[in-house]
Amino acid sequence: MSQTVDRALSILPLLAEGPANLEQVARRLDVHKSTALRLLRTLHEHGFVYRQQDQRYRLGARLFALAQQAVESLDVREIAHPHLVALNERCGHTVHLAVLEDNEVLYIDKVDSRYPVRMYSRIGKPVAITVAAVAKLLLADLPEPERRAVAERLDYPSYTARSTPNAAAFLKELATVRAQGWATDLGGHEESINCVGAPVRGVDGRVVAACSISAPNVVVSAEELLHLLPLLRRTADAISAEYSGNTTPPMNSPKEKA
Amino acid sequence: MSQTVDRALSILPLLAEGPANLEQVARRLDVHKSTALRLLRTLHEHGFVYRQQDQRYRLGARLFALAQQAVESLDVREIAHPHLVALNERCGHTVHLAVLEDNEVLYIDKVDSRYPVRMYSRIGKPVAITVAAVAKLLLADLPEPERRAVAERLDYPSYTARSTPNAAAFLKELATVRAQGWATDLGGHEESINCVGAPVRGVDGRVVAACSISAPNVVVSAEELLHLLPLLRRTADAISAEYSGNTTPPMNSPKEKA
């Protein structure tokens, strides 16, 4: 809507691909060099862009700081985290937390069995929305018309032979997920990887996030993974309860009983 | 320099403090509501801003994705180089910068000694991973299981009598290095050459690179080399700071509001 800002913001993803000099930026934006220069200067003043010795521009540190703050301000994540850690300790597999934002599903937290807690490694990347268990859970909760609209609008990449092929199949799957209250992704994204997911709900019962357990075939079969469903659902419910304020305070490790 | 972009970008740190509605944003920017609305719309289209159910604005997902890509393209070497040169000017010895890549430690930069001695190192070549100071620093930062796995997998060539003999000794050494935050190689690779190394850390505190000072016995004793440790560590810390964006780079610094 605002041409100038629109152009300026377009520079950022462009630079994310790698450093670029003024002329390259100008050409990609299809504007005059002087225009690009002014935009870059403004971005630079705000620290979104950094200029290296060879005068090429690259993304600046301010982005990290902002992304960091943004992820920290997600309160679901904060509440969920200890539960996810506990779940990971119980089952040993990778645990994800995801939310829906503007028709994209993104991971906002992850606990990996091998790399405990660490930085936000893959966090922030959009997930394969047509196949991921967490995506199904989040979309299944949308009101019918919107769900249909989204399903219609999506692409259905064939990651594997078991990927969701089209909108019709996806809507059917969403209906199933909605009814049963949990979801799976059995080799739909990567042939050898299975997931089970469960929804986190807010006070009003709407799905605000979804968490999942992922594990490769070679470690546990899909069937064995499903045995973890009760544990997963208890975790998701515990997060829901705490998020809605319906339960006892955080205290220490909210571990669950077998 | 560009008013519109300047205003738009100012919105982001503002939202980083927490969600805000249109009027609050307009007031903070000191512009009319309609102006703020248009800026926010543009930010929204680019995914930098997200609108929650209560219509308040929040930082959006695109920030995560960008920060992610940016960190991948960050080149430590470019940032580190001037620091390494400065260090070399101060101490006169050979200075190295190394990173870990696919279980190999690679020198990615080197400033040669001003003394007439040659060192057998080449940029891009793998280093003697079981003895080099930089290798110890990089491996010491790995999560425990992986560290162990790597140590187990390595060969332990006896370059000299003081080379690391086996996995057990190596792991013990790594534990020491991890604890003290610096490392040495005292004649472990070449009988007459000693090194001290210090880690370069990224925003998340993980070791992303390591730099070292190397010098032959005939020029300085091991003990004298250790006297350079404080200088080395200051250098490494300066690189870390700049790499993490915690400090302003030499010349082109973002503007300061005075």
Add this chain to the structure above:
DNA sequence: GGTGGCATTGCAGCATGTGCAACTTCCATT
């Protein structure tokens, strides 16, 4: 010392962003 590539500057013209005021929507209150 010339040449080419790229960044930078100053400027005139007008596209584009701006603020205003009217309109809508929603919700709380009577």
Add this chain to the structure above:
DNA sequence: AATGGAAGTTGCACATGCTGCAATGCCACC
């Protein structure tokens, strides 16, 4: 229901401030 207020949204006339051009500066490489 009706009323009032608070917040978001829209259309528009004005002029600010953005745009592209052309000229200049800067460097590195022949």
